[in-house]
Amino acid sequence: MSDTKQMIETVPTGVPPDAEGVAAAIDACLACLQACTTCADADLAEPDVDAMRVCIAECLNCADVCDATARLLSRPAHWDPAVIHPLLQACVRVCGACAEECAQHAHHHRHCAICETVCRTCVDACRTLLAGATFTEPADAGGR
Amino acid sequence: MSDTKQMIETVPTGVPPDAEGVAAAIDACLACLQACTTCADADLAEPDVDAMRVCIAECLNCADVCDATARLLSRPAHWDPAVIHPLLQACVRVCGACAEECAQHAHHHRHCAICETVCRTCVDACRTLLAGATFTEPADAGGR
Amino acid sequence: MSDTKQMIETVPTGVPPDAEGVAAAIDACLACLQACTTCADADLAEPDVDAMRVCIAECLNCADVCDATARLLSRPAHWDPAVIHPLLQACVRVCGACAEECAQHAHHHRHCAICETVCRTCVDACRTLLAGATFTEPADAGGR
Amino acid sequence: MSDTKQMIETVPTGVPPDAEGVAAAIDACLACLQACTTCADADLAEPDVDAMRVCIAECLNCADVCDATARLLSRPAHWDPAVIHPLLQACVRVCGACAEECAQHAHHHRHCAICETVCRTCVDACRTLLAGATFTEPADAGGR
Numbered sequence: 123m124s125d126t127k128q129m130i131e132t133v134p135t136g137v138p139p140d141a142e143g144v145a146a147a148i149d150a151c152l153a154c155l156q157a158c159t160t161c162a163d164a165d166l167a168e169p170d171v172d173a174m175r176v177c178i179a180e181c182l183n184c185a186d187v188c189d190a191t192a193r194l195l196s197r198p199a200h201w202d203p204a205v206i207h208p209l210l211q212a213c214v215r216v217c218g219a220c221a222e223e224c225a226q227h228a229h230h231h232r233h234c235a236i237c238e239t240v241c242r243t244c245v246d247a248c249r250t251l252l253a254g255a256t257f258t259e260p261a262d263a264g265g266r
Numbered sequence: 267m268s269d270t271k272q273m274i275e276t277v278p279t280g281v282p283p284d285a286e287g288v289a290a291a292i293d294a295c296l297a298c299l300q301a302c303t304t305c306a307d308a309d310l311a312e313p314d315v316d317a318m319r320v321c322i323a324e325c326l327n328c329a330d331v332c333d334a335t336a337r338l339l340s341r342p343a344h345w346d347p348a349v350i351h352p353l354l355q356a357c358v359r360v361c362g363a364c365a366e367e368c369a370q371h372a373h374h375h376r377h378c379a380i381c382e383t384v385c386r387t388c389v390d391a392c393r394t395l396l397a398g399a400t401f402t403e404p405a406d407a408g409g410r
Numbered sequence: 411m412s413d414t415k416q417m418i419e420t421v422p423t424g425v426p427p428d429a430e431g432v433a434a435a436i437d438a439c440l441a442c443l444q445a446c447t448t449c450a451d452a453d454l455a456e457p458d459v460d461a462m463r464v465c466i467a468e469c470l471n472c473a474d475v476c477d478a479t480a481r482l483l484s485r486p487a488h489w490d491p492a493v494i495h496p497l498l499q500a501c502v503r504v505c506g507a508c509a510e511e512c513a514q515h516a517h518h519h520r521h522c523a524i525c526e527t528v529c530r531t532c533v534d535a536c537r538t539l540l541a542g543a544t545f546t547e548p549a550d551a552g553g554r
Numbered sequence: 555m556s557d558t559k560q561m562i563e564t565v566p567t568g569v570p571p572d573a574e575g576v577a578a579a580i581d582a583c584l585a586c587l588q589a590c591t592t593c594a595d596a597d598l599a600e601p602d603v604d605a606m607r608v609c610i611a612e613c614l615n616c617a618d619v620c621d622a623t624a625r626l627l628s629r630p631a632h633w634d635p636a637v638i639h640p641l642l643q644a645c646v647r648v649c650g651a652c653a654e655e656c657a658q659h660a661h662h663h664r665h666c667a668i669c670e671t672v673c674r675t676c677v678d679a680c681r682t683l684l685a686g687a688t689f690t691e692p693a694d695a696g697g698r
Contacts, residue, residue: 156412307628
């Protein structure tokens with residue numbers, strides 16, 4: 123159990139309409155930052171590194187976008203939906219691409235199998251958030 | 267003169283169609299990461315911190331998105347236009363919002379005046395890139 | 411339950427002597443990145459923002475050091491103890507300073523109370539790692 | 555010419571004793587973040603990727619430590635020398651290790667030749683800062 127939802131609920135400007143979804147997306151992004159960073163490191167140490175080039179690059183891109191997404195989602199008192207919306211779209215796409223690539227190697231590299239699952243969870247969490255009240259009712263999203 | 271353009275041109279998969287524009291956007295994002303981080307720190311030390319709340323928050327969001335954008339643009343051998351496109355859009359929006367906010371304080375806080383200019387340069391560099399051959403001809407953009 | 415320990419154990423160069431401690435430190439750093447980012451955002455929205463300046467600045471510094479520490483610890487196949495050792499020391503110090511500052515406000519700001527606890531957990535996790543086999547037996551730490 | 559020194563000098567708590575050195579270290583760290591990120595990406599696309607594994611990993615670690623160091627140095631109103639000192643030490647070590655590794659490949663990979671130079675500049679800038687008035691006279695370093 124993370125403290126993320128509790129933290130989000132302490133913001134004095136009021137809780138986002140979908141605090142649970144926001145916390146889930148933050149936690150999924152941080153898990154993705156972790157899994158992708160270790161997956162790239164493990165890929166680099168595999169005998170078949172030649173076949174893992176795209177996987178490494180996707181993992182690095184995924185880690186960086188997830189890091190930024192987790193940070194912006196963690197500032198609910200100052201959300202700008204016009205910024206977070208395309209950022210979440212970038213996150214959905216990079217996590218989806220990373221999951222696809224890891225899936226190619228999941229049968230022989232356990233780190234890719236775990237990383238694929240973590241990335242898919244992040245895709246789902248970001249999509250749920252994009253479809254939820256936080257972004258479909260931008261007037262209530264707090265911030266500017 | 268930064269080394270960014272030279273670095274971008276060394277990538278063995280071939281130079282992006284708009285290497286100069288890519289390098290300009292990377293340098294603009296890194297300058298924005300720097301200016302926004304110091305602007306937020308200076309805001310926090312101003313007597314009128316109460317009036318600077320939104321400026322601080324915008325600067326923090328801007329620094330994080332610019333950091334991720336600079337990192338992804340710096341991996342031209344493994345670009346995914348479907349990821350970089352929305353990321354650049356997020357970057358244009360957050361830099362634009364930060365510039366607008368800094369402009370409100372530019373007459374009495376020199377850090378806001380400089381930060382506004384740096385943010386506007388980044389908006390222009392990202393917009394130029396979005397409109398250029400790198401993204402309008404995605405088949406040549408390298409990557410997966 | 412995070413996937414971090416499982417990920418660390420998949421690295422083909424062999425598991426660090428203290429995989430559980432490594433995973434605990436990574437998770438603590440990521441939790442700290444999250445809590446500190448939201449604590450700073452909440453501070454910025456409090457009526458007494460004037461009294462929260464140092465707290466905001468400490469939280470921002472803490473988030474950035476924890477982010478880098480989580481990333482380096484997440485690359486166990488390529489650890490350089492000469493780098494990770496001072497980085498963990500910086501992390502212990504910034505988390506300790508942030509916890510001290512948050513403690514001053516914990517009685518009236520719930521985000522500071524939670525953030526203090528999260529920071530102290532991170533201090534303990536990094537100290538345990540610094541004292542453990544991973545760093546006291548550097549020859550076994552993998553990497554270069 | 556970057557705006558970094560100008561930004562550092564706008565901080566209302568007063569200019570650090572060695573503002574020029576601080577700005578030089580920030581710019582060197584950002585240049586290193588850029589060069590190392592592109593060097594790792596180019597390495598991943600080289601025919602001899604098998605020989606570039608350590609270079610890629612060093613570049614990734616170097617980029618992350620330089621990013622955090624640039625961010626903390628960019629908050630001169632709230633410096634904690636007890637945090638920045640070990641962070642600069644980690645930065646000197648990781649940039650030095652990355653330069654050594656890139657030097658092994660500099661004769662056949664131009665990105666490694668440039669990256670080596672950028673890393674060595676960062677080592678020098680951080681060492682100069684560590685030896686200067688900002689850290690040898692910590693009482694004047696501002697912050698808490």
